[in-house]
Amino acid sequence: MNAPMPLLNVERLSKSFGTHRVLNSIDMSVKLGDVTCIVGPSGSGKSTLLRCLNYLEVPDSGVVFLDGDPVGMRWHGNTLRQMSFNELAAQRQRMGMVFQSFNLFPHKTALENVIEAPIIVQRRRKAEAVEEAMALLDKVGLRDRAHYYPKQLSGGQQQRVAIARSLAMRPAVMLFDEPTSALDPELVGEVLAVMRQLAEDGMTMVVVTHEMSFARDVADHLIFMDGGVIVEAGPPKEVLSNPQHTRTKSFLARVL
Amino acid sequence: MAHDQKNPASARPDIHETKPVPLRHPSWWIGGAALLIFVIMFIRLLVTNENLHWDIVAQYMFSAEILAGLGRTLLLTFVAMIIGLAIGVVLAIMRLSRNPVFQTASWAWIWFFRGVPPLVQLIFWYNLALLIPTVSIGIPFGPELWSASMNSLITPFSAAVLGLALTESAYAAEMIRAGIQAVNVGQTEAAATLGMTRSQTLRRIVLPQALKIVIPPIGNDTISMLKFTSLVSVLALPDLLYSAQMIYSRTYQTIPLLIVATIWYLVLSTILTLIEHYIEHRLNDGKPLELSLVLSSLFRSKFWAPRRTEVSA
Numbered sequence: 001m002n003a004p005m006p007l008l009n010v011e012r013l014s015k016s017f018g019t020h021r022v023l024n025s026i027d028m029s030v031k032l033g034d035v036t037c038i039v040g041p042s043g044s045g046k047s048t049l050l051r052c053l054n055y056l057e058v059p060d061s062g063v064v065f066l067d068g069d070p071v072g073m074r075w076h077g078n079t080l081r082q083m084s085f086n087e088l089a090a091q092r093q094r095m096g097m098v099f100q101s102f103n104l105f106p107h108k109t110a111l112e113n114v115i116e117a118p119i120i121v122q123r124r125r126k127a128e129a130v131e132e133a134m135a136l137l138d139k140v141g142l143r144d145r146a147h148y149y150p151k152q153l154s155g156g157q158q159q160r161v162a163i164a165r166s167l168a169m170r171p172a173v174m175l176f177d178e179p180t181s182a183l184d185p186e187l188v189g190e191v192l193a194v195m196r197q198l199a200e201d202g203m204t205m206v207v208v209t210h211e212m213s214f215a216r217d218v219a220d221h222l223i224f225m226d227g228g229v230i231v232e233a234g235p236p237k238e239v240l241s242n243p244q245h246t247r248t249k250s251f252l253a254r255v256l
Numbered sequence: 257m258a259h260d261q262k263n264p265a266s267a268r269p270d271i272h273e274t275k276p277v278p279l280r281h282p283s284w285w286i287g288g289a290a291l292l293i294f295v296i297m298f299i300r301l302l303v304t305n306e307n308l309h310w311d312i313v314a315q316y317m318f319s320a321e322i323l324a325g326l327g328r329t330l331l332l333t334f335v336a337m338i339i340g341l342a343i344g345v346v347l348a349i350m351r352l353s354r355n356p357v358f359q360t361a362s363w364a365w366i367w368f369f370r371g372v373p374p375l376v377q378l379i380f381w382y383n384l385a386l387l388i389p390t391v392s393i394g395i396p397f398g399p400e401l402w403s404a405s406m407n408s409l410i411t412p413f414s415a416a417v418l419g420l421a422l423t424e425s426a427y428a429a430e431m432i433r434a435g436i437q438a439v440n441v442g443q444t445e446a447a448a449t450l451g452m453t454r455s456q457t458l459r460r461i462v463l464p465q466a467l468k469i470v471i472p473p474i475g476n477d478t479i480s481m482l483k484f485t486s487l488v489s490v491l492a493l494p495d496l497l498y499s500a501q502m503i504y505s506r507t508y509q510t511i512p513l514l515i516v517a518t519i520w521y522l523v524l525s526t527i528l529t530l531i532e533h534y535i536e537h538r539l540n541d542g543k544p545l546e547l548s549l550v551l552s553s554l555f556r557s558k559f560w561a562p563r564r565t566e567v568s569a
Binding site: 054056085086089090091092093095096097099101103104105106107116117120121122162165166169175 | 440442443445446447448449450451452453454461464468
């Protein structure tokens with residue numbers, strides 16, 4: 001193997017809710033610095049896949065490897081054992097996540113949201129955390145909103161604060177779970193612009209999205225999911241302009 | 257439309273200048289009149305009935321004995337509330353823990369202290385020395401490090417605090433549990449993805465939001481507690497009620513002194529209500545509140561509140 005080991009490697013991941021098989025033996029990998037977009041109709045399992053990557057959702061079988069380490073599990077001889085929550089917490093610091101519904105802490109200002117985890121989890125000095133948080137808020141264009149509470153901010157601003165909050169932990173990979181789906185159309189652009197900038201800076205990103213133009217322009221790798229399986233994957237221009245599978249064709253005909 | 261033909265636009269006044277006539281409810285006037293008659297009858301009773309002895313009420317209103325009792329009532333209320341809430345937070349966390357031992361212990365505690373009437377508890381705690389004459393701390397089945405007789409530990413005040421605080425802890429636990437469960441799951445997920453441990457999430461993210469949710473019921477409980485403290489008169493602890501009772505057992509002015517106690521209880525519960533409203537408003541919009549707004553909110557029924565905001569919006 002001469003190729004560098006992928007940052008994220010998913011092996012035969014399966015997950016059922018009751019009798020409904022949401023993920024059916026998924027294999028995928030994400031290279032360092034790549035942007036992977038996951039698209040597909042609702043109910044195709046794409047959000048569940050993303051949530052399995054950082055073990056928010058516990059898969060029934062299969063393993064996610066982050067930089068070679070199994071996520072949520074620990075080698076014990078030749079078998080894998082489930083980690084304690086605190087071990088998992090340490091691992092999750094390396095994977096930032098941005099949610100559809102922002103999930104900012106409503107009792108803390110934008111700045112306090114961003115410095116919370118660096119101070120509490122990583123035990124960084126407050127002055128240093130504030131300085132870095134202000135730089136991040138500047139980067140997402142919200143330096144002047146640092147002392148606003150989430151409910152005083154628009155949806156797009158809240159989502160940009162949420163991105164800054166995740167970046168403050170200096171994660172190796174950022175996971176985005178439909179980051180613009182809860183936003184008014186005129187606010188989508190500001191969030192996508194921040195994500196574009198992030199991709200240009202070389203951040204490894206996995207993005208579940210309905211924004212096809214973002215997927216086409218930014219993604220290095222596009223995954224189309226339907227019915228709990230990866231139907232088609234490849235460079236976005238190929239998948240979008242020349243889909244091989246009928247399910248991909250009919251989905252793209254509806255959204256493009 | 258038929259409606260428009262009956263009432264053509266030209267015959268109507270300019271709609272920008274007219275105001276709709278507010279709806280009148282005849283029931284308001286009838287009910288109001290009936291109520292007014294009762295109010296007048298009640299005021300007449302207060303003024304004309306000489307057994308009330310307003311002069312004696314005035315004489316004892318600020319007497320040292322009554323004020324000392326008032327102080328004890330307040331002290332008891334706040335000590336019992338603080339201890340009750342502190343235990344309640346722990347019980348709520350235990351109840352929501354995944355550890356079955358904690359869950360069961362918390363459930364049993366709540367079951368017991370919510371099931372036994374506070375008056376029974378007060379008497380029971382006061383007589384604890386009959387059950388356990390001495391308490392000692394030491395290694396089980398081994399040497400004793402410290403011991404004391406139960407009679408010296410259980411005073412009327414400590415028995416009262418135990419009875420009231422433990423009852424409160426059971427109610428507070430259920431309230432706080434509901435508050436914790438009302439915090440959005442997204443909050444714990446967000447904290448988890450930031451690498452926070454369970455206890456960090458609980459302390460920094462969930463509890464602050466849960467406590468904000470339970471402020472109104474805590475205020476309510478504080479007012480209940482103020483009134484429940486009157487039970488301690490059975491332990492001969494001179495709170496507000498027992499101080500009044502001691503005075504009227506000497507002077508036989510039963511009714512005037514009960515009125516003194518009643519007025520003080522009303523004053524205290526009104527003040528507590530004002531404080532509760534003030535804190536609630538502060539938490540809702542984070543702005544300091546004008547006194548007039550707090551006062552008017554006292555008389556505003558919560559039942560109508562959502563409709564009013566709809567109208568003003």
